[in-house]
Amino acid sequence: MHMADALISPAVGGTMWVASAGLAAYSAHRLKKEMNDTKAPLMGVVGAFVFAAQMINFTIPGTGSSGHLGGGMILAILLGPYAAFLTMFSILAVQALFFADGGLLALGCNVFNLGFWPCFVVYPLLFKKMLGDKPSRGRLTFAAILAGVVSLQLGAFGVVLQTLFSGITELPFGTFVLLMQPIHLAIGIVEGAVTAALLAFVWKARPELVMPSVADPAARSASVRPVLVTFAVMALVTGGLFSWFASAHPDGLEWSMGKTSGKEELEAPADGVHEGLAGVQKKTAFMPDYGFKAAEEGPAAQSGEKTAESKDNVEPWPAVSAGTSLAGVVGGAIVLVLAGLIGLGLRFFGRPERVSG
Amino acid sequence: MPRIDTALREIGALDSLAAQDTPVHRLDPRAKLIATMAFVVTAVSFPKREVAELMPLFLFPVALLAVGRVPFGLIGRYLLMASPFAVMVGIFNPLLDREVVAHWGGLAVTGGWLSFLSILLRFALTVGAALTLLACTGYVGVCAGMGRLGAPRALVTQFLLLYRYIFVLADEGARTVRAHALRSDSGRPATVRVWGSMAGHLLLRAHDRGLRVHSAMLARGFDGSIQPLRCLRWAWADTAFLVGSLAFFALVRFGHLSELLGRCALETLH
Numbered sequence: 001m002h003m004a005d006a007l008i009s010p011a012v013g014g015t016m017w018v019a020s021a022g023l024a025a026y027s028a029h030r031l032k033k034e035m036n037d038t039k040a041p042l043m044g045v046v047g048a049f050v051f052a053a054q055m056i057n058f059t060i061p062g063t064g065s066s067g068h069l070g071g072g073m074i075l076a077i078l079l080g081p082y083a084a085f086l087t088m089f090s091i092l093a094v095q096a097l098f099f100a101d102g103g104l105l106a107l108g109c110n111v112f113n114l115g116f117w118p119c120f121v122v123y124p125l126l127f128k129k130m131l132g133d134k135p136s137r138g139r140l141t142f143a144a145i146l147a148g149v150v151s152l153q154l155g156a157f158g159v160v161l162q163t164l165f166s167g168i169t170e171l172p173f174g175t176f177v178l179l180m181q182p183i184h185l186a187i188g189i190v191e192g193a194v195t196a197a198l199l200a201f202v203w204k205a206r207p208e209l210v211m212p213s214v215a216d217p218a219a220r221s222a223s224v225r226p227v228l229v230t231f232a233v234m235a236l237v238t239g240g241l242f243s244w245f246a247s248a249h250p251d252g253l254e255w256s257m258g259k260t261s262g263k264e265e266l267e268a269p270a271d272g273v274h275e276g277l278a279g280v281q282k283k284t285a286f287m288p289d290y291g292f293k294a295a296e297e298g299p300a301a302q303s304g305e306k307t308a309e310s311k312d313n314v315e316p317w318p319a320v321s322a323g324t325s326l327a328g329v330v331g332g333a334i335v336l337v338l339a340g341l342i343g344l345g346l347r348f349f350g351r352p353e354r355v356s357g
Numbered sequence: 358m359p360r361i362d363t364a365l366r367e368i369g370a371l372d373s374l375a376a377q378d379t380p381v382h383r384l385d386p387r388a389k390l391i392a393t394m395a396f397v398v399t400a401v402s403f404p405k406r407e408v409a410e411l412m413p414l415f416l417f418p419v420a421l422l423a424v425g426r427v428p429f430g431l432i433g434r435y436l437l438m439a440s441p442f443a444v445m446v447g448i449f450n451p452l453l454d455r456e457v458v459a460h461w462g463g464l465a466v467t468g469g470w471l472s473f474l475s476i477l478l479r480f481a482l483t484v485g486a487a488l489t490l491l492a493c494t495g496y497v498g499v500c501a502g503m504g505r506l507g508a509p510r511a512l513v514t515q516f517l518l519l520y521r522y523i524f525v526l527a528d529e530g531a532r533t534v535r536a537h538a539l540r541s542d543s544g545r546p547a548t549v550r551v552w553g554s555m556a557g558h559l560l561l562r563a564h565d566r567g568l569r570v571h572s573a574m575l576a577r578g579f580d581g582s583i584q585p586l587r588c589l590r591w592a593w594a595d596t597a598f599l600v601g602s603l604a605f606f607a608l609v610r611f612g613h614l615s616e617l618l619g620r621c622a623l624e625t626l627h
């Protein structure tokens with residue numbers, strides 16, 4: 001359920017990055033006092049444990065398939081919300097960098113979906129409340145399963161919202177929700193059961209590891225309210241800013257360019273490469289406006305003849321005119337081949353400079 | 358996600374590539390980090406049906422990989438292994454968006470197919486850029502760059518410590534799995550209960566080791582954050598690289614390069 005760069009828009013990715021980075025900065029600030037303590041090495045070790053535990057597969061009861069641990073809740077329980085959030089951040093960053101899971105821009109979304117909910121919402125408001133002051137093993141199991149389900153449901157819903165606000169996919173809201181929530185209900189139950197099994201063992205062997213917050217009154221008094229308030233304000237400001245920026249025009253970047261230059265359509269600057277290219281194009285152009293006329297007379301005409309009787313061919317298409325898109329396709333293909341050739345050339349001659357800039 | 362043990366072996370491959378000494382590797386990590394982020398934002402900022410104008414962007418990772426002497430095949434293999442989530446969500450686009458936007462020869466092209474193709478390209482570009490950054494900079498370099506760009510100390514320290522421990526605990530985990538496989542007759546993965554005790558033992562051992570390592574670190578002067586081994590120095594080459602990259606992205610984003618080139622090519626053919 002890792003969000004991918006390919007599915008998000010810059011506005012959504014940017015908003016979620018600001019939110020996640022803000023939460024990380026706040027968590028780091030709260031941890032400053034503890035970092036000199038045993039917390040720092042413990043965070044590294046427990047984070048690495050989440051990776052290592054994924055190597056050990058288990059049989060999902062009732063089915064033949066096997067699954068592995070996701071980790072958000074176990075981190076929050078063992079480390080407390082702030083350290084767990086930073087640890088989850090680092091785990092997801094390693095996954096984004098090394099395993100190509102998600103992406104750099106989507107990292108903000110992923111940290112929020114998989115880190116914020118378990119660490120700052122489900123753990124303090126649900127898990128700790130359910131355990132109460134006198135935890136028992138049954139309560140521990142039940143709380144772990146419920147926490148796993150709720151945090152994954154919230155995370156999956158986050159994925160749905162981020163995908164829809166980005167508008168890259170065509171999936172309607174209802175279908176996507178019905179697709180995501182039940183799948184993650186199942187995953188959440190498994191995740192919760194696995195977390196419960198792990199906690200049950202550690203609870204028996206070393207209860208103080210599972211219950212640092214219960215044993216330690218200072219940790220219990222740590223309130224998450226400032227986090228929630230900070231986050232809400234931040235989300236409102238950045239979300240408002242970004243959505244205003246993005247929704248005023250379907251293409252935010254072009255809109256902002258139009259705004260700053262005072263023109264809807266971008267005009268080439270009077271000098272530089274663009275002008276040069278435009279000049280080349282003007283000189284070589286038979287027809288200034290490369291519409292469907294060109295598609296009729298250009299190389300496309302050969303293939304176009306097959307469907308000459310279909311009237312569609314003569315009418316301009318609503319979004320992209322056939323000529324323009326043909327030019328685009330040809331140009332795109334040429335660029336791709338060029339990129340490959342340049343790469344091979346650079347490799348072959350070992351030239352020490354970049355060409356793309 | 359690919360199987361974790363193969364993935365960990367691949368981490369070693371990527372990191373050894375990052376230890377090379379080429380013009381790309383010598384660039385300041387901050388320059389590469391900022392350029393890569395700008396690249397990703399550029400790639401995802403195109404309208405959702407855009408295909409052709411995304412192509413020029415491939416120049417950036419390809420040039421970096423070529424000069425940085427990173428095998429293209431390795432990055433390609435990663436892309437194939439990587440998360441199928443984008444593909445799974447994107448595959449619905451051709452079914453849902455059936456508006457015909459162009460006819461190529463006798464072929465009616467719907468908006469859905471264009472946007473699906475666009476998603477695949479975005480995926481290749483963004484994930485490829487992240488892998489390129491790593492192969493040309495190295496994990497420690499990326500962390501150092503992040504730290505100098507203002508990431509919280511605690512977070513950078515966590516990034517570095519996590520990376521240190523992953524290999525240690527992966528070995529531990531592999532031994533646990535082997536021990537279980539040798540002692541179980543079925544060959545099936547463990548049940549949830551057994552898994553709990555296996556993972557629990559792993560956690561306890563990891564925890565104790567963490568405390569031991571921490572004592573050792575304190576004895577050597579650890580003060581809560583790891584100092585970067587190598588000082589970062591911003592050189593003229595870094596400025597040139599960053600400005601050049603950003604200018605290239607802007608040109609691709611707003612210059613309609615593919616279309617210009619396609620027009621020229623069509624004219625010449627004519």
